[in-house]
Amino acid sequence: MSPKVSIIVPVYNAELTLHRCVDSVLSQTYTDFELLLADDGSRDGSAAICDDYAARDSRVRVIHKANSGVSDTRNQAISQAQGIFLQFLDSDDWITPDATSALVRAAEEHQCDLVISDFYRVVGERVSRKGDIDDDTVLSREEFASHMMENPADFYYGVLWNKLYRRDIVEAHHLRMDPDISWCEDFMFNLEYIRFAERFYALQVPIYYYVKTKGSLATQGLSITKTVRMKLTVFEYYDRFYRSVFDEEEYEKSRLKVYRFLLDAAGDGAVPPTILPGSQKLGSERLRVSPDGMNIDGILADSFRERKLLERFLETAALKNGLSLKESYLLLCLDLRSTFSSRKALADFLGVSRSSLTMTLQRLSGKGLLQWEDLRTGDGDKEVRFHLSPQAAPILEDLQTAQADYTAARLTGFSPEELEQYRRIADHIRQNVRSTLQ
Numbered sequence: 173m174s175p176k177v178s179i180i181v182p183v184y185n186a187e188l189t190l191h192r193c194v195d196s197v198l199s200q201t202y203t204d205f206e207l208l209l210a211d212d213g214s215r216d217g218s219a220a221i222c223d224d225y226a227a228r229d230s231r232v233r234v235i236h237k238a239n240s241g242v243s244d245t246r247n248q249a250i251s252q253a254q255g256i257f258l259q260f261l262d263s264d265d266w267i268t269p270d271a272t273s274a275l276v277r278a279a280e281e282h283q284c285d286l287v288i289s290d291f292y293r294v295v296g297e298r299v300s301r302k303g304d305i306d307d308d309t310v311l312s313r314e315e316f317a318s319h320m321m322e323n324p325a326d327f328y329y330g331v332l333w334n335k336l337y338r339r340d341i342v343e344a345h346h347l348r349m350d351p352d353i354s355w356c357e358d359f360m361f362n363l364e365y366i367r368f369a370e371r372f373y374a375l376q377v378p379i380y381y382y383v384k385t386k387g388s389l390a391t392q393g394l395s396i397t398k399t400v401r402m403k404l405t406v407f408e409y410y411d412r413f414y415r416s417v418f419d420e421e422e423y424e425k426s427r428l429k430v431y432r433f434l435l436d437a438a439g440d441g442a443v444p445p446t447i448l449p450g451s452q453k454l455g456s457e458r459l460r461v462s463p464d465g466m467n468i469d470g471i472l473a474d475s476f477r478e479r480k481l482l483e484r485f486l487e488t489a490a491l492k493n494g495l496s497l498k499e500s501y502l503l504l505c506l507d508l509r510s511t512f513s514s515r516k517a518l519a520d521f522l523g524v525s526r527s528s529l530t531m532t533l534q535r536l537s538g539k540g541l542l543q544w545e546d547l548r549t550g551d552g553d554k555e556v557r558f559h560l561s562p563q564a565a566p567i568l569e570d571l572q573t574a575q576a577d578y579t580a581a582r583l584t585g586f587s588p589e590e591l592e593q594y595r596r597i598a599d600h601i602r603q604n605v606r607s608t609l610q
Contacts, residue, residue, distance in 0.1 A: 175231070177205040177272055178255030178339065182245040183222060184212040186263035189383075190221050196266035198229055201581065202273035205259075207232045210249040213239030218263075243349035243357050246332075250342060258339050260332040264383055268458060270488050271379035273577075275336040278375050282310050285369035287336040288328070291380040292457060299381070300451040304328045305374035308492075308566070316372040317417045321429045324410065327382075330359035334380050341368050356406045363413040377492045378457075459487050459497075485577045489570035494539075498524070498532050500571060503560070506542065507568050511557045518556070541567070 179197055183190060197207050209222040209232060219236060226232040235249060250258065257279065259272060271289075278287045290303035304326060305311075305319050320329045328334065341347070345368050349357050366372075414430050415423055423430075461484075465476040483497055490500045501522060512518040519529040536542050541564045547555045560568070583591060 174254040174256075175204055175206040176255055177202070177257045177259055177276060177336075178208060178249075178253035179205050179259045179261065179272070180208045180210065180246060180249040180253065181261045181263055182210045182212055182242050182249070183214060183218050183263045184239070184242070184245075185214050185216045185218060187214075187217040187221060189264040190218055192266050193261060193263050194221075194225055194232075196269075197261065197272075198225075198231070199269055200267075200272045201269055201577075202276060203231075205231060205272060206253075206255060208235060208249045208253060209233070210235040210237070210245045212237060212242065212245040241351055243351045243353070247348045247351070250339075250348065253339060255339060258337040258342060260335075261380075262333060262382075265333065266381045268379045268381075269484070270377075274375060274377055274379055274488060277573075278373050279336055279338075282371065282373045284310065284371045284373040285338050285341060286316075286365065286372050287375055288372070289334045289375040289380065290378040291328075291334045291382055292378050294381050294383040294454060295451075297454050298451045299454045299457050301378050301457070302328060302382075303374075303376060303378070306376065307374060308376065309373075311372040311374065313366060313370060313372070313417055316366065317414065321414070321426060324430075324432060330356060330362065331382075332358045332361065333382070335362075337365060338369075341365065344368070353405065360406060360409050363409055367413060367416055375492075377488055459483050481581060482575075482578050485574040485581070486571065489567070489574045492570060493567045495567070496532075496535075498528070499536055502529075502532050502536065503541065503564060503567060504571050504575070506558045506560060507571070510559070511547075511555055513555055515556055539563075 181193060181197070186193075194207070194209070197205075207225075207229075209225065211219045211222050211234060219234075222232075222234045226234045233252070235245075235252065237245065237248060246260070257276060259275060261267060275287050275289065278284065288305070290301055292299045293302050304323055305316075307315075307319075311319070320326075323329065342365065345364070347361060347364050347368075349361050353360060411430055414426065418426065459480070461480045465473055465480070486497060486500045486504075489495075490497055495503075505518070505522060512521070515526060515529060519526045522529065524532075533542070533544065537544075540561055542558055542560050544556055544558045547557055583594070586594065
């Protein structure tokens, strides 16, 4: 049976970073994939590393070939891919554990031909988030092209590795990289693909760590004449793309923006070495789990792992919606029950201090997600009632999906009989705990 996703990694003299890259793929929460490691005639130990992974994991296939450049290497891997979707990585980068799952879910839920995601840019020990489209909705080709026109030379649009493609579109139109172009070859492939795609979705979750600093055109030893000719070739692709997407009147209105590509492409093609605003120390941008808590047994360790697993899935929903984990927990809680006997009772339920709860409530209120009121009961006690706003509804859907993913991860590999037995035992345990605490 063919895999759902073909993940393609071109490899050339990457022995220093290859383990990190491949390990990030093989540790994905999504498992229905094949990993194509395409060795482009490496002269270091990369080929042996690839073969070792293939020997240990049946999902890994290795392509050994003479050195011919990254474009031809990707092309050969595409020709051998078997998945419904195509996903790309560079061998000195890595992905988050939920990367493939997030891309596939977005493509299937929204019936999209292309999913594009935010990513992390890594410079030394600092990391910053990069994205461009804030629309949380399906985009048409014209809408996607209009966003792209605003930042024509942006990596977000130009590269392969923050996107998920449908292989049937690639094969139906014989789309491949141009081996004769050594600048913006990814972008040219994307332009051709977008011409035949109809539905697009922007995933506002960073799933990729980009650390590769691409060499400039000047360092490739190209003459000024060849460099200019190459850039004009890319611009011709870009201009032809917009002529095909927009009608003549709309194209004329946007022609100055189209020609802005030439200005944005005036640099030599090097990746900007600077980190983006709002950077963090690498390792603090996503949830990390202490290995100490993973390798010991006992009640506290079990509780720790359960909490971290739930946070792992909640984090994706939180990042997408600009929330902290505390805010996500609180919204989940209020979705289950809107009235508590007091703020103290709510704080106790969440395991936080009253001051921390108050600050979280204020932040969610400031975001327009909830309101609350204090109520007097018949016996003189004071209850607090919360009202979630309509703006909270799509966030709650994401949080409920995270809960479902958490449950699925916990119960992976259970047979239907085992699931039914587990539910009966879990219900019995809940009853015992409640009766003991009452």
